[in-house]
Every structure is written in C-alpha cells, then in structure tokens.
Amino acid sequence: xxxxxxxxxxxxxxxxxxxxxxxxxxxxxxxxxxxxxxxxxxxxxxxxxxxxxxxxxxxxxxxxxxxxxxxxxxxxxxxxxxxxxxxxxxxxxxxxxxxxxxxxxxxxxxxxxxxxxxxxxxxxxxxxxxxxxxxxxxxxxxxxxxxxxxxxxxxxxxxxxxxxxxxxxxxxxxxxxxxxxxxxxxxxxxxxxxxxxxxxxxxxxxxxxxxxxxxxxxxxxxxxxxxxxxxxxxxxxxxxxxxxxxxxxxxxxxxxxx
Amino acid sequence: xxxxxxxxxxxxxxxxxxxxxxxxxxxxxxxxxxxxxxxxxxxxxxxxxxxxxxxxxxxxxxxxxxxxxxxxxxxxxxxxxxxxxxxxxxxxxxxxxxxxxxxxxxxxxxxxxxxxxxxxxxxxxxxxxxxxxxxxxxxxxxxxxxxxxxxxxxxxxxxxxxxxxxxxxxxxxxxxxxxxxxxxxxxxxxxxxxxxxxxxxxxxxxxxxxxxxxxxxxxxxxxxxxxxxxxxxxxxxxxxxxxxxxxxxxxxxxxxxxxxxxxxxxxxxxxxxxxxxxxxxxxxxxxxxxxxxxxxxxxxxxxxxxxxxxxxxxxxxxxxx
Numbered sequence: 001x002x003x004x005x006x007x008x009x010x011x012x013x014x015x016x017x018x019x020x021x022x023x024x025x026x027x028x029x030x031x032x033x034x035x036x037x038x039x040x041x042x043x044x045x046x047x048x049x050x051x052x053x054x055x056x057x058x059x060x061x062x063x064x065x066x067x068x069x070x071x072x073x074x075x076x077x078x079x080x081x082x083x084x085x086x087x088x089x090x091x092x093x094x095x096x097x098x099x100x101x102x103x104x105x106x107x108x109x110x111x112x113x114x115x116x117x118x119x120x121x122x123x124x125x126x127x128x129x130x131x132x133x134x135x136x137x138x139x140x141x142x143x144x145x146x147x148x149x150x151x152x153x154x155x156x157x158x159x160x161x162x163x164x165x166x167x168x169x170x171x172x173x174x175x176x177x178x179x180x181x182x183x184x185x186x187x188x189x190x191x192x193x194x195x196x197x198x199x200x201x202x203x204x205x206x207x208x209x210x211x212x213x214x215x216x217x218x219x220x221x222x223x224x225x226x227x228x229x230x231x232x233x234x235x236x237x238x239x240x241x242x243x244x245x246x247x248x249x250x251x252x253x254x255x256x257x258x
Numbered sequence: 259x260x261x262x263x264x265x266x267x268x269x270x271x272x273x274x275x276x277x278x279x280x281x282x283x284x285x286x287x288x289x290x291x292x293x294x295x296x297x298x299x300x301x302x303x304x305x306x307x308x309x310x311x312x313x314x315x316x317x318x319x320x321x322x323x324x325x326x327x328x329x330x331x332x333x334x335x336x337x338x339x340x341x342x343x344x345x346x347x348x349x350x351x352x353x354x355x356x357x358x359x360x361x362x363x364x365x366x367x368x369x370x371x372x373x374x375x376x377x378x379x380x381x382x383x384x385x386x387x388x389x390x391x392x393x394x395x396x397x398x399x400x401x402x403x404x405x406x407x408x409x410x411x412x413x414x415x416x417x418x419x420x421x422x423x424x425x426x427x428x429x430x431x432x433x434x435x436x437x438x439x440x441x442x443x444x445x446x447x448x449x450x451x452x453x454x455x456x457x458x459x460x461x462x463x464x465x466x467x468x469x470x471x472x473x474x475x476x477x478x479x480x481x482x483x484x485x486x487x488x489x490x491x492x493x494x495x496x497x498x499x500x501x502x503x504x505x506x507x508x509x510x511x512x513x514x515x516x517x518x519x520x521x522x523x524x525x526x527x528x529x530x531x532x533x534x535x536x537x538x539x540x541x542x543x544x545x546x547x548x549x550x551x552x553x554x555x556x557x558x559x560x561x562x563x564x565x566x567x568x569x570x571x572x573x574x575x576x577x578x579x
Contacts, residue, residue, distance in 0.1 A: 013377030015347035024373045032361060095359060103357025106321055107417070108343040108374045257323070 015108030025109055025117025030124040033087060042082045042187070043125060047133055050197050051075045055140050063199060065228055072137040072144070073223035074197035076156060079129040081196065081216060084122045084160040086183040089167030092118065093179035096171065101257050111257070115168075122164055126156065148227040155226060158240045159219035165248035166215070172255030196220035212236075215243040266334055266421045266452030267297040267320055273328035274315050274476075289315050290476040292329075297454045297469075299420070302447050304463045305456045306570065307473035313456035314354055316473070317423055320454070321351055334421060347375055350419035354426050356410045360399035364390050364409050367398070368416055375417040388412050389438060403430025411439060415446075422446065424455040428462050440466060460570060472573055480573050487569050502534040503542075506557040507549075516548035517541050537561075 015021065033039050054060055054071035063070055095101050105111045130153075134142075144152070171179045190196055193207050195217030200208050211217030212235075222236035274290040290312040297303040305313045318324040320331055322338035331338055336345050358367065365385065372378035385391050388408045393401060401409065407430055414422060427443070428436055443466060447453055457463055463470050464484055472480040472487070480487060509528035521535035533541075549556070 013375070015343040016374055016376055018343070021343070021374050024370065028370050032359070036361070098360060099353050099355040099357035100359045102323055103351065103353055103413070106323065106346060106349070106351040106353075107371060108347045110343055110346060113343075 018113070021109050021113050022116040022120065025104075025113055026120025026124065029091075029117050029121035033083075033091065033121055033125050034128070036091075039087045039091075042087055043079065043129060044132055047075045047079050047082065047129065048136060050078060050191075051133060051137060051140070054197065059198070059202065063201070066141070068137055068140045068142045069144070069228060070199065070224060071197065072133065072142045073152070073227040074199070074220045075133055075137070076130060076152075077159060077196050077216070077219040077223050078191055079133060080126060080156055080160045080219065081163050081187060081190065083125045083129065084163035085167040086187045087125075088118060088122055088164060089171045089183040090176070090180050092168060092171035093174075093176035096257065097176045099258070105257065118168075119161075119164060122160055123157070126160055130156070144227040145230040147230040151230075151232045152223055152226040155219065155222050155232070155237070155240070158237065158244065159215065159223075162215045162219075162240050162243035162247070165244050165251055168255065169247045169251040172251055172257075190214065190216035194220070199224065213239055215240060218243070265296055265332070266299055267295070267303075267454060268332040269293060269295045269316070269320060269329065270331075271329040272316060272319060272326055272331065274312070274319055274324065275327045276315075288327075288476060290319070293473070293476065293478050294329075295471050295478060295481070297421075297452050299452045300447060300450045301468040302443065302453045302455065302466050304467035304470045305454070305473050306458070306460070306463045306467075306470050307456075308458055311458075311473045312476040313458075313473050314425055315476075317425055317454070317456055321349070321423055347417055348420045350414035350417060350422045352407075352410045352414040352422075352424045352427060354429070356406050358398045358406065358409060358413065360397070362398050363395065364398070364401075364412075365394045367409075368412055371413050372416045377418070378416050379418045381416070384412050384415060387438075387442060389435075402432075404432045404435035407431055408435055408439065411442070420451060422451055422453045424453065426457060427455055428457065428459060472570060474573070480569075488563070500535060500563075501537045502532055502562050503537060503545075504530075504532050504558070504560045504562070506530055507554055511554070513545075517544045 016024075033043075051068075051071055054075075055068045058067075060067045060070045092101075101111075101114065104114050109117070167183065170182055174182070192198070193203060193211075194214050195203060195207070195211030197220065200211050200217060200221060203211060212221065218236040218239035222233055222240070225231055225233050225236075272290050272293040273288065275286040275288050277286040278284045279287055293312070293316055295303070295305075295316075305316060307313050315324060319326045320333055320338055322333075322341045325339060333341070334345060334348055338345070365381070368381055368385070368390075372381060385394065388411060390405075390409060390412060393405050396405075398406065398409070407427065411424070411427065414424070424443070427439060431439060443453060443455075447468070455462075455466070467484060469483055470481065470487060471478045506529055509525070511525075511531070513523045513531060513533065517533070521533050521537065521541065524532050524534075526532060533545075548554075
C-alpha cells in the first residue's frame with residue numbers, strides 16, 4: 001500500500017460526453033432496480049398475480065370481451081405505476097437520505113444527468129415488464145388488436161412520465177420513510193380502486209366519477225381502449241399530460257436535494 | 259490577507275441564510291456571514307471550527323450544492339452556481355455523510371463513477387493504495403466507518419481532480435486508515451492538487467494543513483499557517499513561551515519543594531502531574547536533580563508547547579455552544 005498514485009501532470013481531460021454519462025447512469029440504475037428483491041416483487045410478481053387472478057376469476061365477465069383481453073392492458077398500466085411511481089420514488093427517497101443525489105450531482109453527471117438516468121432506468125424496466133407480462137398474457141390467450149400496439153406503447157410511456165413526476169415530487173419533499181408509506185399506500189389504493197386494473201364500470205359509483213381524472217384511471221382506461229378497440233381517447237391523453245406537467249413543475253420547484 | 263499566486267478557490271464576503279425556521283418565528287438564520295478565504299494549488303487549506311460553525315455550509319456553497327445568499331465565489335475562476343460538467347470534472351468532492359449508495363459494492367461503484375470522466379485515474383492503483391481491495395466484496399452498508407471514508411475518498415479522487423474538497427476526512431477513521439488517508443492527502447498536495455478540508459480536530463489541522471482558517475459562528479476569526487497561529491498572542495516573553503511538562507510518578511510528591519512555586523503544579527490524578535508556565539532549563543535541571551536524589555524514575559515524561567487547541571479556544575472562547 002505504498003505505491004504512488006499516478007496523478008496526471010498533463011492538462012485535465014474533462015468529463016465523458018453527455019450521452020455516455022446519461023447512458024452509464026441509466027444502466028447503473030436499471031441494474032440496481034432489477035437486483036432489488038422488493039422492487040422485483042412490486043414490478044413483476046404483483047402484476048403477474050393480478051393478471052392470473054383476473055383471468056381465473058369471473059370479476060371481469062360481462063364487459064363485452066374475454067377476461068384476459070380486458071385484464072392485460074390494465075396490468076401493463078399497473079407495471080408503469082409500480083416502476084415509475086412506487087419503485088423509483090422509494091429508491092430516490094433513500095438516495096436522497098444517504099446523500100447519493102448530492103454526491104452524484106458533484107460529479108460530471110450533474111443533476112440533469114441524474115434525472116435523465118432515472119428516466120432511462122424506468123423505461124428499461126418497463127420494457128422488461130411488457131415482455132414478461134405480454135408473454136404470460138399470450139399464454140393465457142391474450143389477443144390484442146395489432147393497431148393497438150403503437151398508441152398503447154405511447155400511452156404507457158406517457159403514463160410512466162406522469163408517475164415518474166409524481167414519484168420524484170413525493171421523494172423530493174418528504175422523508176424517505178414517508179415516501180415509502182405514501183407510494184405503497186397509493187399503489188394499493190389506486191391499484192384496487194383507481195380504475196387501473198379494474199375498469200371504471202366495475203367500481204363503486206363514487207369511484208366511477210373520479211377515476212377518469214386520476215393518472216391510474218386515465219392510463220388503465222386508455223390502454224384498454226387502445227388494445228381492445230385500437231383507438232385513442234384524447235381526454236385521457238390530456239389528463240395524463242396534466243399529471244406529467246403539474247407534478248413535474250412542482251418537483252422542479254420544491255425538490256430538496258439534501 | 260495573503261494574496262494567492264495560483265488560486266483554486268476564492269471566497270469573498272460569503273453570506274448564507276437558511277430558513278425560514280419555525281424555531282425563529284419564521285425568520286431566516288444566518289449560518290455564514292461575511293466569510294472570505296483563499297485556497298491554492300499545491301496547498302492543504304483547512305477550515306477549523308466547532309460543529310455548527312458553518313464549515314460544511316461554506317464548502318457546499320463553494321461546490322455549488324447550496325445557493326449562497328450573498329458574496330462572490332470563484333472555483334477555478336468560475337462561479338460554482340453556474341458550473342457545467344467541465345468544471346465538475348476538475349473538482350473532487352468527499353461529503354461528510356459519504357453519499358454512497360448502501361446497496362453498491364465498492365469496485366463496480368468506483369468503475370461507474372470513473373465512467374463519468376474522459377481520463378480517470380487507473381482504478382487498480384487507487385484501490386490498492388487505499389486498501390479497498392481488502393473489502394471489495396462487501397456492500398457499502400456493511401462497511402465500517404473507516405472503510406466507508408476510504409471508499410468516499412477514492413470516489414472523490416477517481417476523476418483525478420485539480421481541486422479536492424474533504425468534509426471531515428478523519429471522521430470515523432481508525433489509526434491505520436488515518437495514516438493511509440493522511441499520507442495520501444499530503445502526497446496529492448505535493449503533486450500540486452489544491453485541497454480544502456474541514457475539521458473540528460486541532461490535531462488534523464496541525465498535522466496536515468499549510469494554511470488554516472478558524473471559523474466561528476459563520477465568520478473567519480483567525481487565519482494563518484499553523485506556526486503563525488501557534489505564536490498568536492505569544493510575542494517573545496524574553497524568548498520563552500509557555501509550556502507544560504507532564505509526567506507520571508509516585509503519588510503525593512511535593513514538587514514545589516524541588517522547583518519552587520512560581521509554576522502551576524497540578525496532580526490531576528494520583529501520580530499524574532502537570533507543571534505549567536514559563537518553564538526554563540533551570541527548572542528542568544532542578545527537577546531531574548531532585549528525582550536523582552530521591553531515586554524517582556518517572557513512568558512517562560512529556561513536554562508540550564502551546565497547542566493549536568489552546569489558540570482555538572483563546573479565539574473562539576471556551577464556552578460550549
């Protein structure tokens with residue numbers, strides 16, 4: 001332990017290129033997410049249970065299509081909420097507690113790169129979720145409308161953006177224990193009653209009127225529209241856009257880095 | 259104030275308010291007021307002060323982690339609040355709380371951070387030098403305080419910065435880690451790096467720093483080299499400065515009988531003596547002659563000049579805040 005550190009005497013070479021920094025951070029965050037057991041349960045196991053549960057029970061009968069065709073789009077929406085809101089929110093909350101956000105923002109990565117890396121990680125995990133859920137749903141007999149895929153994937157990305165903004169807003173403003181409680185509780189509430197896996201018409205009357213304005217209801221209903229009927233309803237797109245812009249702006253304004 | 263030849267950091271009249279705080283009826287609290295300092299290439303500059311003096315806040319304003327309320331800061335000639343990736347790549351930061359993800363393992367984490375730089379230091383040399391190879395398979399959350407500090411230092415150095423900020427670098431270090439870390443810091447200074455560190459330990463400042471700013475309640479109250487500060491208020495008293503002689507010997511000795519009573523003689527514990535004041539060679543000769551006559555051989559013997567701690571306490575007061 002006496003070897004000299006070869007400190008360079010030549011002029012400083014500077015940071016790695018921006019894209020490389022962001023992609024590196026995206027890869028790092030993706031690997032961290034999929035190596036975390038609790039995150040995997042939330043991101044893959046729970047949505048799979050929901051898919052199988054809705055397919056083997058008569059809960060979705062009488063809605064004009066077979067169970068798996070109604071269930072799968074909602075489960076994909078649930079995946080976006082798991083990863084972008086609960087998973088990413090909790091991870092960011094604890095990174096903030098441990099000073100990881102502050103340390104990384106002093107490296108060439110910076111705050112912008114850090115956020116970009118998180119978005120890449122959310123999208124990467126979402127791709128894996130779509131592959132797993134899509135494959136299992138296909139085995140259960142899922143037949144999505146082919147023309148539904150393009151709007152469906154677009155809506156999924158938009159929904160992930162809204163839930164990422166909400167997750168960052170919570171993670172950046174309250175203690176990590178509170179983030180853990182809030183994001184888990186909302187995952188359960190919105191998952192059960194938010195119009196995400198269970199269509200609005202099967203919810204209590206009170207919830208029916210509200211869910212269309214929630215990010216969960218807008219994403220779940222619009223994905224069912226896309227994959228069942230191949231159409232996109234603009235009101236839902238607007239709702240999701242609002243849920244992206246308002247919490248996003250609030251997070252930019254109120255996010256505390258330490 | 260000295261004028262820097264090659265400044266890495268200049269802070270001029272820094273002001274930082276935090277709040278509003280409920281404990282102050284919704285008023286702002288001024289944690290740094292009118293603080294000015296320089297740091298140069300090839301020097302270790304220490305901010306010395308008690309906990310809560312404003313050292314970390316000053317450092318974080320200099321790093322761009324906190325926005326200042328007033329004053330000017332130049333980090334390598336640039337405003338840290340407007341820092342881009344280029345400036346950040348030239349500055350290494352070791353935070354007080356580490357800032358390492360608990361689930362990470364040391365080597366992949368360092369490799370990841372190294373990827374943010376165009377031309378990072380070779381990982382192997384740094385890992386070996388800081389002894390990280392001995393715990394490279396352990397997750398961050400299971401590392402000891404000293405291991406975490408060494409890993410944080412490696413993370414701050416991997417980009418081969420020109421400026422290195424160290425917030426309480428010796429916190430949690432065991433003696434071996436401390437030796438490794440201090441040797442490395444001194445070596446980096448000799449290689450031309452500008453190093454700025456905070457500490458509340460006089461010993462750290464005395465061992466490491468080329469230049470010290472003493473910070474108290476958000477202001478710099480004294481500055482100078484360690485030698486300057488040690489001579490503070492001690493202009494030649496006929497060439498003799500105050501010293502203290504400590505020794506351990508049998509309990510209950512009548513020291514005043516041997517050397518007279520012009521010095522302060524205390525026996526803090528049975529057999530543990532301190533003789534303080536303007537000690538002269540004659541005092542020592544009398545004392546040792548008396549020991550020889552009585553057949554006393556002290557178990558330990560130590561002579562100390564004024565310490566930096568005395569200076570610090572003189573300047574910032576002896577009240578516990």
